[in-house]
Amino acid sequence: PTRRSSELRTDEASTVGKALWRVCNTLERERGIFADSDRLRPDLIVLLNGRNIAFLGGLAAPLEKGDVVSVFPPVKGG
Numbered sequence: 001p002t003r004r005s006s007e008l009r010t011d012e013a014s015t016v017g018k019a020l021w022r023v024c025n026t027l028e029r030e031r032g033i034f035a036d037s038d039r040l041r042p043d044l045i046v047l048l049n050g051r052n053i054a055f056l057g058g059l060a061a062p063l064e065k066g067d068v069v070s071v072f073p074p075v076k077g078g
Contacts, residue, residue: 016048017059019069033071043074 006023013019020040024030035041038059046053047070053061063069 013063015059015063016046016053016056016061016069019063020046020059020071032073045072046070047072 008019008022013022017038020033024033033041033044040046040059047068048056048061048063049068050070053059
């Protein structure tokens with residue numbers, strides 16, 4: 001699996017949503033994360049400091065210096 005990482009300054013991204021849009025520098029990445037302009041793909045898990053953003057305000061969850069946002073694709077198994 002491919003692992004990518006990006007660092008942003010807090011003045012570049014004040015929310016989880018803004019941070020994710022900031023790192024979507026290709027159409028492929030954008031389609032891999034967003035269902036449309038204001039919704040994540042429903043099959044992704046996005047964590048802020050290890051906690052699911054669904055419980056922290058979703059894409060509007062605020063970011064502070066040192067926060068870590070993680071995006072996990074769906075896990076398939078059998």
